[in-house]
Amino acid sequence: MTHRPVIKALLTAVAMGAALTVGSIGSAAAVQAPAAKAAVSSSCRNWKDHYSQGRWTYSETRLCLNTDGQSVWPVLQVQNCQYYWGSAWYNANNRYPCTFDFHYDVKRNGNAVIKGAASGSTAASGEIPGTTGRCQGAGAYKLTARYEQHGPYWTDWPITVPDRTEQLNVPCGS
Incomplete structure (x- = not known):
C-alpha cells in the first residue's frame, strides 16, 4: 500500500x-500588525496623608497628569486606603472599597485644557482617572483638584480635601 x-x-x-x-x-x-499604543508618562507630586474626622479612615493621595504625547488627563492616585476597626487598621478591599468623587481643572498658560469630574472606587491602592484633553505643548500645566473619600467601611465621616493646586511639567506634543 x-x-x-x-x-x-x-x-x-x-x-x-x-x-x-x-x-x-x-x-x-x-x-x-496592530498599531502600537504610545507610551504613557506621568508627572506627579508628593504623597499627602489624610485622616477622617475621628481618625476612622486613612489614605495617601497624590495628583498626577498623564500624557501619551497627544492627550493629557488628570489622575488621582491612592495608596494605603485603610479603616480602623477594633484595635487594628484594615486595608480597603472589594467589600469595603475607598470611593472617591474627584473634581479637577487643568490649565496651561492660564487657558483651560480640561475641567470635569470623575467618580470611582479602589481597594487599598489604585487610580481615579479624569477625562482627556488635547495637549497644549510641553511644559508647565496647573492642576487644581478637590476630592472627597467615602469609606472604606466607615462612610459617616468622609475625608474632604479642598482645592489643592499642583504645578506639573508634562512632556506633551503640540
Whole structure:
C-alpha cells in the first residue's frame, strides 16, 4: 500500500498555508500588525496623608497628569486606603472599597485644557482617572483638584480635601 496520495495532499496543504501566510494568493489579505499604543508618562507630586474626622479612615493621595504625547488627563492616585476597626487598621478591599468623587481643572498658560469630574472606587491602592484633553505643548500645566473619600467601611465621616493646586511639567506634543 502506498502513501503517496496522502503525502502529496499534506505537502499541498503546507504549501497553501505558506502562500496564505505571505499573502501571495489574491483572495487572502496580508495581515498587518496592530498599531502600537504610545507610551504613557506621568508627572506627579508628593504623597499627602489624610485622616477622617475621628481618625476612622486613612489614605495617601497624590495628583498626577498623564500624557501619551497627544492627550493629557488628570489622575488621582491612592495608596494605603485603610479603616480602623477594633484595635487594628484594615486595608480597603472589594467589600469595603475607598470611593472617591474627584473634581479637577487643568490649565496651561492660564487657558483651560480640561475641567470635569470623575467618580470611582479602589481597594487599598489604585487610580481615579479624569477625562482627556488635547495637549497644549510641553511644559508647565496647573492642576487644581478637590476630592472627597467615602469609606472604606466607615462612610459617616468622609475625608474632604479642598482645592489643592499642583504645578506639573508634562512632556506633551503640540
